[in-house]
Amino acid sequence: MVATVGTRTDSTSSAPARSSLRTRRRLGPGRPIRFGPTIGPLLLLTVWTAGSATGLLDERVLSAPWTVVTTTGELIESGRLQANLLTSVQRVALGLGFGVVLGTALALVSGLSRWGEAVIDGPVQIKRAIPALALMPLLILWLGIGEVMKVSTITLGVFVPIYIHTHNGLRGIDSRYVELAETVRLSRRAFIRRVVLPGALPGFLLGMRFAVTTGWLFLVVVEQINSTSGIGYMMELARTYGQTDIIIVGLVLYGLLGLLSDGAVRLIERRALSWRRTLAD
Amino acid sequence: MATHPGGLTTVAPAVRIAELTRSYDDRTILDSLDLEIRAGEFVALLGQSGSGKSTLLRALAGLDGEVAGTGLIDVPGAVSVVFQDSRLLPWLRVHDNVILGLTGPGAAEQGRESLAEVGLAGRERAWPNQLSGGEQQRVALARSLVREPELLLADEPFGALDALTRIRMHALLRSLCDRHRPAVLLVTHDVDEAIVLADRVLVLDGGRIAAEQLIDVDTPRNSADPRFAEIRAHLLGALGVTGEPREPREPRERSRD
Ligand SMILES: Nc1ncnc2c1ncn2[C@@H]1O[C@H](COP(=O)(O)OP(=O)(O)O)[C@@H](O)[C@H]1O
Ligand SMILES: [Mg+2]
16 A cells, blocks of 8 residues: 555656646545556466475475466366365355355344344344354264264354344435335335345345355365365365475465355345446446 | 315315324424315425424324324325435336335336326336436325325425426426325425415414415416515515514423423
């Protein structure tokens, strides 16, 4: 940030020489740079490649980029990568699915009735105060170390942001719209469909973005505990054999999955909230 | 009750309010107020800011459940409300806003007709925030009239519009009301607007109807008409705007300590 502003000051100070009439001091960071977001990662990749090529980076500390590429090829050829990827994606998808349904349902009940709020909101806030991963010992005791425990852990992590943000969205619906619904005599059903759900949607989608991040985070944790499949297991196994290349493949996979799912949520957000942006573009 | 323009003397009132009292905390806003509006009659309600116009209108709309008060309110079954803000749901397209809450197979078509009536045919699929303020308020009018109300309540519906748009809206509202003939209670702070639109103008002051004025100016009503000016002067007087500043009249028995 500081660097950007600094650069900008330099260019404005040279501007009067070009055109004295149109010069105006800009306080923003300036115009966006083409392919700006890719510059940082490319730089990192260059440093990594240079380090590996010159031997400054020990193979045992960090495998060379080309090793990672060939390892990826081998993992795909043997089918290990696809199988583990599928397992991981399944866990997150199930956990997200259950968590979203649970969080939304609780938020609706709690947002639409005072009794619901009295019963539900307290326990959820308490649950939020306890670091979700601290519940794992209990979950393992209750549910074992199989898929049920893994999906449950992700579900429990995911439903909290969904609940919090959807509930906030619900509570934030303009009371004037509620009044309008009364004057046009909306039925309770129509009220929920036409006013409550669309009104809470921005909050829900914000919660969704947090939920996706949380889902992957919890996946990493549950997959490193007593797993026999999944990306985390693949990485854990690689650790015992000192295969940094496989660990990096796993990291890249996690990163790509995180980026992809966040992008998907943002796409949905843009579509579902198109009514908001109509004046902006 | 005296003879009213249009010769409708013996029609049963569409709205009857008797001894209506409303208060916030210990402040009495409406104080044993009586009011009748005949079917199809256009009544404008003037009053200083804070005199309780909105309080009265909200009581008629049944939107004041939390406000303490007593009195008789007799209104028709079909009541529509237009607020100062258009109050369109931003996430519903214009057409869906108009038919909000309507059921039945004819609703969609009625919605289209209603939009055409306010001059917005073809804008059915627009989002509310793509419309200008005047257009949004026209959608709100369409939404209220598509329900064929017997009573239309409007709380400073043009208050947020520019003067030019407001004049156009006056003509539109008048023609819509002539066609649909609901009883109308229009709250406004604009004396000229009241005279241009209404059959009868009331002034709310001290918690009750302090003055009443039949508007017998020839149509189209022109503020240059001497009778128009006469009525305006009279109403401004009733509102306490006489050129010299005066203390606002408080609701009676407001403070007894
Ligand atoms: N919800 C409320 N709580 C307390 N006082 C209120 C409330 N609504 C209105 N009032 C008061 O009641 C008086 C009348 O308000 P209102 O009917 O809105 O006036 P008008 O519409 O004529 O400007 C004002 O003094 C206002 O401050
Ligand atoms: Mg008001």
